[in-house]
Amino acid sequence: MNKELKKQGNEKLLMIMMLTVTLSSMSILMFNFVLPQISKEFQLTNSQVSWVTSAYTLLYGIGTAIYGKLADRYKLKNLLIFGLLLFAIASLLGFFSHSYLLLLVARCLQAAGAATIPATATLIPIRYFPLEKRGTAMGTVFIGTALGSAIGPIVSSLVVTIVNWRWLFCIPLLVLLTLPLYMKYLGDEEGTNTRIDWLGGGLLALSVAQFLLGVTNDVMWVTGGIAVLVLFIYRIRLAKYPFIQPQLFKNKTYISYLILAFLVTGIGYSLFFLTPLFLADVQNLPVNLIGLAMVPAATATALLNRQGGKIADSKGTPTLFFLASSLLIICFFMLSTFIYSTSMLIAIFLIIGNVGQSFMMIVMSKSISLTLPSEHSGVGMGLLMMQNFISGSIAIGIYGRAVDMAGESPWNPFNQLSIGTTFSNIFFVLFALHVFILIVYILSRRVTSN
Known part of the structure; x- marks a missing residue:
């Protein structure tokens, strides 16, 4: 009976974590859409106002690794409650900010608190679920990322239409409702008794x-x-x-998966960064429809993520990797070939790609968790989340420069249209990269099995 109650409690904990990840994901995205209003109110340049999101992303990425390390030493419950309280207090500070400096401080404190969320989200499936259920648990948690991506732009647009942009700071305050639940369902397990x-x-x-x-x-x-x-x-x-045991970097399997995650994460960021650009430049969609065009992909990802986790648990991570890789290869090839097709067809391609990318993240998270001893699970998963932000930042910089380089002729032999050539060429390169990654993955598994 106690075992069944504990199982039910762990499932509830997973749903609470999914909701928290949703709010965290929304907080990252929502302010991207109101930078023009902030810039106008405080009379800022584009480079100055960009720090509202840049500073948040910077501290958020660094914080995931630090909280991951702290989770190896301190109670996960205490770290998460501290982070969520700081997240909420900073949001309240941002709501009352009447200067750019105070706004920036609030965003930095928000990131410092919210960084506990991805660290905890990867550790709960490891610590509270058996190995055969870990993929499903991770898939459930990652639903929050997809939901946040789908809801964030809509909520942001709705809020600024009705009230002032500062009301966006009120949304993260909803995390306060989860605190009693975390206190109830998160255990009091201590980490290893070592110094930091x-x-x-x-x-x-x-x-x-x-x-x-x-x-x-x-x-x-x-x-x-x-x-x-x-x-x-x-x-x-x-x-x-x-701070990090050197033995962790001698774990060849861990390092190889970390490098693989770095590559597939950077490629996956193209779906989030380039989609709004080519929908505006090639499809000529107005701003208010661009967000709606991306909602079906995020919704489909949220609906299918748990199924992806179940595949990883029942069939193994290699099976899910092949499925995820195939979906991404199809997505990038179709986008490259039919970049100037109807918006409806583009939305279907984006669904295929976003589901594939989310499945790939489940594969990376579960595979890496299996390579880590329990005493290194916190910092090991924290480094995974941190490198995701580094990879994304580098990828966005590369994509931004690539878009500025106008393509003269298409590289895809199946697309000879001059419209959208730059985007078509970028997606064709990403298609080729995923084919290469899949081939290397297959060959490496053959070497390992022999």
Whole structure:
């Protein structure tokens, strides 16, 4: 009886986590759509107002790795409650912000609190569900990302139409409703009783921050990031209690999956970044319809994510990888070939691609979790989430430059139209990359099995 009650409690915990991830995902996206209003109110340049989202993404990405490490040492319940309270308090501060500085501080504090959410979202399936149910649990949690992507633009548009953009800060306050539930269903498990090397953690955070700034602003930041990264490596080799155990980087399976996740995440960001651009430039859709055109893909992903997790549990992660890779290959090839087709057809291609990308994230998360010993699960999964943000930032920078380079002739032999050539060529390259990744994955599994 107690075992059945515990199982039901874990399922409820999973649904609460999914709701929290939804709110977190919405918080990232919603402010992207109101930057023009913020810029106008505070009389900011485009580079100045971009920090409203850039600073949030920067701290959010770094925070996931730090909270992941802390989860190996402290109670997950305490870390999550602290983060959600900080997230809510910062949102309240943002609602009353009447200067750009205060707004920026609020967004930074929001990110510092919300960074507990992705760290916790990857650890709950590992700690509260058996191995044969882990994929389904991860698929359920990732539904929140899809829902946030679908609801965020709609809510943002609705709010700014009716009231002031500051009311967007009220949406994250809903996380306060989840606190009693987390206190009830999250356990009191302690991590390993080791010290935290804060100097090492600070060096890692500084290195990542400079790399991200180098991608989004000035490439000279990358030089500083490399220098600090060298110091971080030196630190973890000498420290008695390193922030990240050097043995983790000797885990070849973990590192190979981390590199694979870096590549597929960067490719997947094209669906979020390029879609609004080519819908406007090639399909000539008005702004209010662009968001609606992306909703079916996010909705389908939310509906099918749990099924993807079940496939990973019942058939194995390689099966889901082949399915996800096939869907992405089809999506990018179709987008490249039919870039100037009807909006309805484009929406179908986006559904295929978004479902494939979400399935791929389930594969990466479950596969990487299986390579980690329990004492390294927090920081190991935290590094996975952090590198996702790094990969996305680099990819967006590359896609932005690629769009600015007008394509003269199509590379796809099945598309010889001159309209939308630039986007067609980008998607054709991404199609080829996924074919290459699938071939390498198949060959590597054959080598491993032999």
